[in-house]
Amino acid sequence: MSDNIYRVTEIVGTSTESSDDAVRKAIARANTTLKNLDWFEVVETRGHVEDGAIAHFQVTVKIGFKLE
Numbered sequence: 912m913s914d915n916i917y918r919v920t921e922i923v924g925t926s927t928e929s930s931d932d933a934v935r936k937a938i939a940r941a942n943t944t945l946k947n948l949d950w951f952e953v954v955e956t957r958g959h960v961e962d963g964a965i966a967h968f969q970v971t972v973k974i975g976f977k978l979e
Contacts, residue, residue, distance in 0.1 A: 917949065917975045926968050930956050933970040947977040 924937025934953060942948055952973045959967040 915949075916978045918978055919973050919975050920945070921954065921971060921973050924970050924972060927966065928968075930958075930968045930970050933968045934972055937970065937972045938974065941974050945974070945976050947979070948974060949977055950975045 920941070922937050922941060924933040924935070924940070926932035926936055934951070938948065938951060952975075953970055954973055955971040957969050958965050959969075
């Protein structure tokens with residue numbers, strides 16, 4: 912097994928559906944421009960409230976990817 916070196920980037924995913932959907936959207940978008948995605952970590956979850964209900968989710972995600 913070889914040693915791996917990772918770069919970590921932090922992005923924010925958003926969704927009107929759920930925090931899980933926001934994470935999935937963030938990872939899917941990162942996958943369009945980054946190679947070798949390997950892991951993620953949810954750093955922060957927050958949202959927007961309208962008329963007493965959750966209207967929007969925002970999730971800060973750290974994504975690790977292997978350097979070539």
